[in-house]
Amino acid sequence: MTTLLTLYFYLLGVTLGSFYNVVGLRVPNGELFKQERSYCPNCHHTLSWYELIPVLSFFIQKGLCRHCHQRISSIYPSMEILSGLAFAFSYWRFGFDLHLILALLLLSMFHIIVVSDLRYMIIPNKVLIFFTVIFIIYRVIVPLEPWWGSVVGAMVGLIGTALIIIVSRGGMGGGDMKLFAVIGLALGTKLLLVTFFLASLIGAVVSITLLGLGIITRKKPIPFGPFIVTGGILSLYYGPVLIKWYVTSFF
Numbered sequence: 001m002t003t004l005l006t007l008y009f010y011l012l013g014v015t016l017g018s019f020y021n022v023v024g025l026r027v028p029n030g031e032l033f034k035q036e037r038s039y040c041p042n043c044h045h046t047l048s049w050y051e052l053i054p055v056l057s058f059f060i061q062k063g064l065c066r067h068c069h070q071r072i073s074s075i076y077p078s079m080e081i082l083s084g085l086a087f088a089f090s091y092w093r094f095g096f097d098l099h100l101i102l103a104l105l106l107l108s109m110f111h112i113i114v115v116s117d118l119r120y121m122i123i124p125n126k127v128l129i130f131f132t133v134i135f136i137i138y139r140v141i142v143p144l145e146p147w148w149g150s151v152v153g154a155m156v157g158l159i160g161t162a163l164i165i166i167v168s169r170g171g172m173g174g175g176d177m178k179l180f181a182v183i184g185l186a187l188g189t190k191l192l193l194v195t196f197f198l199a200s201l202i203g204a205v206v207s208i209t210l211l212g213l214g215i216i217t218r219k220k221p222i223p224f225g226p227f228i229v230t231g232g233i234l235s236l237y238y239g240p241v242l243i244k245w246y247v248t249s250f251f
């Protein structure tokens with residue numbers, strides 16, 4: 001039964017992920033509801049159902065559009081697979097618990113944001129506002145202990161990141177600041193701080209590696225959103241364990 005349900009959550013993540021790809025690509029252009037059917041971004045040919053099967057279509061078409069033969073970015077199937085794995089892992093980690101709902105909501109927001117940030121270097125306000133409302137509702141129904149932890153978390157995310165932006169003059173942008181605020185609202189201050197620490201650490205390691213390999217240059221900034229998202233996911237799953245380990249090791 002557990003295996004079957006894990007598979008179910010994997011397929012749910014892949015399928016929703018396919019939809020989140022479209023949302024992440026279209027929201028920054030204001031195109032979300034303009035054209036209902038998906039189309040090739042290069043030749044604008046409307047895609048048939050068999051070209052829209054998550055992950056599978058990409059591999060069957062060898063990563064090319066069937067009409068203009070333009071290469072389709074491998075970001076999209078990769079993101080579908082990652083969301084599938086994260087959904088399945090969330091079920092495995094939390095079981096049928098309110099935490100599972102929180103995890104799936106966060107993963108959904110993260111997927112959309114990563115797509116937008118990688119494609120346009122934008123974390124769309126519309127997406128952040130939508131999920132702010134969702135997380136406020138969630139935290140009214142399932143309050144943190146104490147309940148105002150969400151409010152403090154959001155404030156720390158906003159003010160803390162603003163200070164870093166001022167001090168570092170760049171590196172992070174307004175979108176990153178608002179994303180940290182939403183994570184603080186959803187997870188509270190402690191897990192926000194874990195997210196922050198992990199995002200900075202992973203961001204630094206990856207940036208230095210990419211600079212060293214000559215894949216990026218100092219002048220061309222890379223989007224920070226994916227690092228925040230990675231930190232947020234690790235914090236969601238292992239934040240409490242990390243905090244416990246840190247407190248018992250150093251205090």
Ligand SMILES: [Zn+2]
Pocket residue numbers: 040041042043044045065066067068069070
């Ligand atoms: Zn095409």
